[in-house]
Amino acid sequence: MKEVDWKRVSEELDAQGSAVIEGLLQRPQCDALTALYEHEAAFRKRIVMARHGYGRGEYKYFNYPLPDLVTELRTSLYPQLQPIANAWNELMPGTTSKSTFSFSRTAICSWMAL
Numbered sequence: 001m002k003e004v005d006w007k008r009v010s011e012e013l014d015a016q017g018s019a020v021i022e023g024l025l026q027r028p029q030c031d032a033l034t035a036l037y038e039h040e041a042a043f044r045k046r047i048v049m050a051r052h053g054y055g056r057g058e059y060k061y062f063n064y065p066l067p068d069l070v071t072e073l074r075t076s077l078y079p080q081l082q083p084i085a086n087a088w089n090e091l092m093p094g095t096t097s098k099s100t101f102s103f104s105r106t107a108i109c110s111w112m113a114l
Helices: 006-016 027-036 069-089 106-109
Strands: 043-048 058-062
Touching: 006 069, 027 069
Parallel strands: none
Antiparallel strands: 043 058
16 A cells, blocks of 8 residues: 555645545556445445435445455554544534544444445
């Protein structure tokens, strides 16, 4: 996996709520993950966004065990994303450091379920 400029990623997340990490995966890796989408057995749950009033589109949660690449991404990205998520949580109105939920590995990994 390529070296990531986490300062830039954090600044982009703060500024616009999203960040692109160009080159994080190679084209064959992206193609392999994309190809899985058509295989229902690879997923445990499908969410249709319109059903919940979230707009258009859908997403799916992988079954366990996760594909190796997804496990590798979670393992390598989590340590960098956890402090960003916790910093955002500290900024939420009505929270204090003593009462704030601290984003755990499980919470971040669930968010990254693809």
